[in-house]
Amino acid sequence: MTNTFKTLTSLALLAGTVQVAHAHAGFKDAITEGTVKTWNAVSIGHGCNSNVGGEGNGQPHKDVIAISAIFPNSPNFADVIIRGSKGKPAAAATATTAEVKGFTTGEETVIPNLANDIVGSTADTTPLKAALSVVTSGGTLFANTIPVVDGKGNVRGWQGWSGTSPFNSLPLLESAKKADGSDISTTGLSPFGINAFQFKPESCAKALKIRVAVANWCEKGVKSYTSPSRVDLWIGHKTVKFNDNVVMPSENSSPIYWSTLTVNRDLVKNPLPGTKGFNAEKIDVNNGVIDRTQKGWDTGSGTSDKISCAAETDYDTVYIEPSNEDIDNYLPISSAKYPAGANALYWPTPIK
Numbered sequence: 001m002t003n004t005f006k007t008l009t010s011l012a013l014l015a016g017t018v019q020v021a022h023a024h025a026g027f028k029d030a031i032t033e034g035t036v037k038t039w040n041a042v043s044i045g046h047g048c049n050s051n052v053g054g055e056g057n058g059q060p061h062k063d064v065i066a067i068s069a070i071f072p073n074s075p076n077f078a079d080v081i082i083r084g085s086k087g088k089p090a091a092a093a094t095a096t097t098a099e100v101k102g103f104t105t106g107e108e109t110v111i112p113n114l115a116n117d118i119v120g121s122t123a124d125t126t127p128l129k130a131a132l133s134v135v136t137s138g139g140t141l142f143a144n145t146i147p148v149v150d151g152k153g154n155v156r157g158w159q160g161w162s163g164t165s166p167f168n169s170l171p172l173l174e175s176a177k178k179a180d181g182s183d184i185s186t187t188g189l190s191p192f193g194i195n196a197f198q199f200k201p202e203s204c205a206k207a208l209k210i211r212v213a214v215a216n217w218c219e220k221g222v223k224s225y226t227s228p229s230r231v232d233l234w235i236g237h238k239t240v241k242f243n244d245n246v247v248m249p250s251e252n253s254s255p256i257y258w259s260t261l262t263v264n265r266d267l268v269k270n271p272l273p274g275t276k277g278f279n280a281e282k283i284d285v286n287n288g289v290i291d292r293t294q295k296g297w298d299t300g301s302g303t304s305d306k307i308s309c310a311a312e313t314d315y316d317t318v319y320i321e322p323s324n325e326d327i328d329n330y331l332p333i334s335s336a337k338y339p340a341g342a343n344a345l346y347w348p349t350p351i352k
Contacts, residue, residue: 025214025234028189030262033270034196037133041189042069042259044141048218048229048247062218062229066161066346067141067190069259070148070213070330072322073130073156079326080127083108084205084315108319117203117318128320130210133193134158141188143167146339148330156326157212159333160190161342199265204272204309204316206265211236211258211321213331217346225347234259239324241332241348258321274308 028041047061072080085108114121120129132155134147142160144167150156199205219230233248236256242248271277309316322330332349334341345351 024257025216025232025259027212027259027261030264031194031197032264033198033266035198037193037195039191039193040261041191042067042212042214044188044190044216048216048232064141064188064216064218065163065220066159066217066333066342068148068157068159068213068215068217068331068333069190069192070157070322070327071130071132072211072320072326073128073132073154074150074322074326075126075152075154077113077124077127079323081321081323082111082114082127083319083321084111085109085317085319086311086315108317109315111315111318114318114320117200117205118208119198119200128210129195130197131155131195132157135191135193139189139191141190144338144342145190146341150330156330158190158192159342161217161333161344161346163342163344165338165343194261197263199270201270201278202273202306204306204314205318206267206272207317208263209317209319210261210263211319212261213322213327214259215242215331217333220342220344220346222345222351225345225351230347235327236321237324239327241328243348272309273306 025042025044028043029038031038031040044064044067047064049061074080113123114128115123118128120126132147134145134155136145137143140160142162144163144165145158145160147155148157148159197208199208214234216232216234217230218232219227224230228246231247233242234257235242235248236258238245238248265272267275268277333344333346335343335345335349335352337343
């Protein structure tokens with residue numbers, strides 16, 4: 001048994017003790033705003049089945065043999081969708097705690113940018129600065145891992161797979177069973193690093209929800225292209241290429257689900273406008289400007305005219321997600337020879 005397998009097994013069994021079996025693909029941890037880069041992981045809680053009848057339909061699950069994850073961190077506004085909403089995520093009666101974090105009631109209000117909410121985001125050049133680091137060895141579910149890089153050199157995500165070129169690695173072991181024949185809850189982790197985020201003091205947002213397109217494949221090759229258990233696709237809706245609702249657990253469900261990385265505001269260090277600790281005592285009674293130089297994160301913003309948040313007009317959650325075009329361009333696993341791709345066909349990569 002290799003050290004990598006020992007590490008993975010320990011992580012899987014540890015995570016399995018706190019998750020319900022057959023949880024959706026999500027993220028290991030939520031993030032609190034700050035100044036330090038963090039390390040996280042996509043968590044893969046189960047293998048694929050036909051998805052007919054919804055998740056937990058009792059059909060056997062197949063081992064996950066490949067993953068692709070694409071973040072909404074393009075530097076181009078045309079490649080991302082930004083939304084704002086008021087209130088908490090929608091719950092579902094059959095959802096686990098981890099799943100509820102990714103559920104939504106539908107399409108929130110589209111907002112033009114995050115310039116008023118997230119430090120480093122601008123109104124015209126930077127939708128969300130999310131610098132990724134890809135982990136390619138040690139404790140990761142798949143030994144074959146390559147970054148997905150756009151034409152400007154930005155790491156947009158990664159792809160990983162098991163196989164023989166150049167390494168063998170272990171799939172998620174859906175064959176593991178308890179004495180009574182029921183599944184053992186295991187979790188595979190595909191790790192990554194991501195830069196820190198900070199909320200602007202004048203923002204009323206308490207959370208940033210980064211929706212990530214994630215696909216977990218369980219079959220490959222030409223014959224798999226019509227199989228209902230070839231992949232579990234975790235995006236909130238169909239695209240031109242990813243257009244088969246049989247392999248999309250969210251397509252026919254309400255509420256829908258995205259694999260969502262949550263960044264929470266530190267309400268102690270960075271209180272909301274109009275709340276305790278916000279420097280309310282510094283209000284300039286002549287023009288209503290609040291001096292922010294003594295409280296909150298050092299954003300260089302100095303002062304602002306935002307005195308308090310309005311329940312009627314201000315959103316408390318902001319979302320960012322990749323465009324359909326970005327999903328179609330970057331989520332499919334390349335059939336090129338390693339290290340450019342998996343040297344195999346995974347739907348919907350075109351069959352040549």
